Amino acid sequence: MTTRDELIAAIRRTLGPAFSPPPLSAGATGRSGRSKDGHLYEQFLFSLVIRAAERENANITYWDALGNQVATASVFREGPGQICSTRRPYTHALILLPDLPPLEVHVGVKVSGASDVVHECDFLVLPQVEAETCRRQQVLPRSSRIVFAIECKLYGPDVPLREGRGFLGLTMDFPGKDLFFVTNVSSPSVVKLLEKKDRLWEHMVTPTPFAQTEPLEVELLISAFQKTFRRAAVEAT
Amino acid sequence: MTEEDFVYCYEQIAEELTTTGRGWIVSQVEERLNQGKTHMVKVETLKLRDETAQLSLFSEKEHGLQFQRGKSAEFLQLADYTVQERLFLLLDAIEVLVIHEMSLEDAVLTFFQDSAHVQSIELYSEQENRTVALFQYGDSRQKDVEMLASVVRKFRKEATL
Numbered sequence: 171m172t173t174r175d176e177l178i179a180a181i182r183r184t185l186g187p188a189f190s191p192p193p194l195s196a197g198a199t200g201r202s203g204r205s206k207d208g209h210l211y212e213q214f215l216f217s218l219v220i221r222a223a224e225r226e227n228a229n230i231t232y233w234d235a236l237g238n239q240v241a242t243a244s245v246f247r248e249g250p251g252q253i254c255s256t257r258r259p260y261t262h263a264l265i266l267l268p269d270l271p272p273l274e275v276h277v278g279v280k281v282s283g284a285s286d287v288v289h290e291c292d293f294l295v296l297p298q299v300e301a302e303t304c305r306r307q308q309v310l311p312r313s314s315r316i317v318f319a320i321e322c323k324l325y326g327p328d329v330p331l332r333e334g335r336g337f338l339g340l341t342m343d344f345p346g347k348d349l350f351f352v353t354n355v356s357s358p359s360v361v362k363l364l365e366k367k368d369r370l371w372e373h374m375v376t377p378t379p380f381a382q383t384e385p386l387e388v389e390l391l392i393s394a395f396q397k398t399f400r401r402a403a404v405e406a407t
Numbered sequence: 408m409t410e411e412d413f414v415y416c417y418e419q420i421a422e423e424l425t426t427t428g429r430g431w432i433v434s435q436v437e438e439r440l441n442q443g444k445t446h447m448v449k450v451e452t453l454k455l456r457d458e459t460a461q462l463s464l465f466s467e468k469e470h471g472l473q474f475q476r477g478k479s480a481e482f483l484q485l486a487d488y489t490v491q492e493r494l495f496l497l498l499d500a501i502e503v504l505v506i507h508e509m510s511l512e513d514a515v516l517t518f519f520q521d522s523a524h525v526q527s528i529e530l531y532s533e534q535e536n537r538t539v540a541l542f543q544y545g546d547s548r549q550k551d552v553e554m555l556a557s558v559v560r561k562f563r564k565e566a567t568l
Contacts, residue, residue, distance in 0.1 A: 172565055174412050178419045180558045186427060188505045188548060188555035210511045210542065213528065217518040232523045244525045248532040248539045258531045324507070326432055326500025327439040354507050376507045377514035 211324040212277045212292050213246060214377065215352060218388065219275055219295065219320075220263055222395035229266040234259035235305070247278040250290035254305045264298065269403035272298040273317060281319070282310040283343030289313070293320035318348040318398050329353045329373070334360035341369055348398045352391065370394065408566050413490040416566070420497055432504060436497050443485045444492075452477040494566060502559045509552045516544045 220230055232240035235256050244261040251260075253276060263275040276294045283289050288310065295317040304311050321337050323329050337351045337360075351364055351371040364371045372391045377384075408416070421433045454477035488496065519525040530540040 172561065174408065174416055174565075177558070177562045177565060178416060178423075181420055181555075181562065182423050184551065184555040184558050185423060185429075185501070187551035189429065189508065210508070210515050210528070213515040213519075214511045217515060217522075220518075220522065230522070232525075240523055240525065242525060243527045243529060244519055244523070245529045245531055248530040249534060251533045255533065257533055258529075260531075324504070326435050326504045327496055330438050330442060332438075355503060377510045 211354065212322045213244075215293055215320055215322055215375075216263070216275060216277055218375075218392050219293075219395050220265075222392045223265045223267065223399065225392070225396055226267055226399050231264050232261055233264055234261055250278045250280050250292070252308075253279045253301060253311060254308045262301075265295075267399060267403065270399070270406050274298050274301045276301070280310055281313050281316065283313045283340075284345055285343055287343065289340060289343060291319045292322040295319070313344045313347065316344070316347055317402050318350065318395075319344065320350045320352055323351070323353040323357075325353060325355045325357075328355060329357035329360050331359045331363065333357075334363045337364070338367055338369065348401075350391075350394070408491075408568070410490050413494045413566065416562075417490070417494045417497055420494075420501075424501075432500055433497070436493075436500050439496060440488055440493055443487055445483050445485050447481050448484045449479050449481050452480050454478075491566065495563060498559050498563055502556055505552055505555055509548055512542055513547075516542055520544045 223230060232244070234240055234245070235254075236259050238259070240261050245258050247258075247260060251257075260276075262277075265273040265275060267273065273295055274297075276296070277292070279291055279294050281289050281291050281294065294311070296311055296315060297317070300311050300315040303309070321333075321340065323333055334351070334357070337349070341349045348370060351360070351369065352375050353360075353373045354376040355374065357373050361371060361373060372387055372394065374385070374387045375391055377388070421436075424430060424433050453474040456473050456475045515528065519528060526544045528542045529538050531537070532539045
């Protein structure tokens with residue numbers, strides 16, 4: 171039988187190397203600190219949107235905020251910022267779909283809602299013309315012009331109801347737009363709330379390590395993105 | 408393990424996570440703990456003995472007598488987590504996040520490598536004005552993750568005895 175102190179020592183030994191990314195500075199955050207982990211969840215959803223677009227026969231290229239095609243490294247924001255920021259060469263994707271104007275896919279950008287307040291979108295798809303206007307005029311994208319947005323939540327335990335309530339509030343300021351609530355774990359209370367309010371959600375969306383096939387939830391989400399692209403194409407014609 | 412051991416272990420692991428910059432995991436778990444656990448229970452309701460009677464505010468005895476057994480109905484019941492459940496929730500969260508993180512990292516790096524020949528992904532914080540994370544294609548933490556997962560499983564087993 172192992173003692174409690176031996177177990178704790180084993181946890182201490184294995185915890186650091188197992189988590190990613192390796193800390194780039196010694197600045198550890200407190201319990202209320204922002205997560206330095208989990209941000210690859212947004213990039214994972216980025217990859218799912220790109221796959222949805224590919225299934226719709228899109229042509230896809232990657233660009234940085236300075237107008238250069240991405241070469242060897244991708245740079246993303248750790249927290250939401252302005253689409254016009256050139257502090258770093260942030261990466262976005264350019265999607266060319268047959269029946270739609272060119273679209274851009276961004277991670278972590280601020281958007282102005284219908285009530286003219288600023289919202290933070292973990293993930294955003296919008297027409298290139300809107301994104302370019304924002305870059306040139308140094309303004310925020312308008313919620314009325316977006317194609318769709320995603321709220322991404324990476325959790326260990328179930329997602330708390332607070333997140334669902336926050337998402338409901340957010341959707342009120344994006345009338346008529348597809349907003350998805352996506353999480354890596356199950357979230358019974360949030361799902362119950364969002365389903366009752368007819369909102370778009372998918373939970374347990376995560377790649378399965380070492381598996382040959384995608385989990386069902388991943389496939390369902392890709393299909394939902396495809397439907398959104400198709401609906402946008404119908405509206406655009 | 409005793410109840411005291413569960414509390415001690417929870418505190419020690421939470422402290423370790425916090426001092427190594429993973430305090431957000433503890434925050435997530437504690438938010439869940441503060442919410443408590445819920446389950447549906449079927450209970451017998453009460454009904455007024457005489458629907459037309461006025462409730463007396465002055466006589467508790469008389470007040471009580473005015474109720475009688477009613478129909479059964481489902482109610483939501485809220486309870487606190489036990490100290491053992493608290494520890495298990497923290498261990499579960501560590502396991503889920505470490506495994507999900509590794510698979511996310513692999514999936515994202517492979518995707519960008521395949522679609523844009525990108526070798527690395529950088530996360531930059533505008534607030535802190537610095538790069539907070541750098542992921543390199545080809546790095547694998549699979550062994551480290553498996554090691555931690557096995558320690559967590561052993562911990563859970565010992566805590567169940």
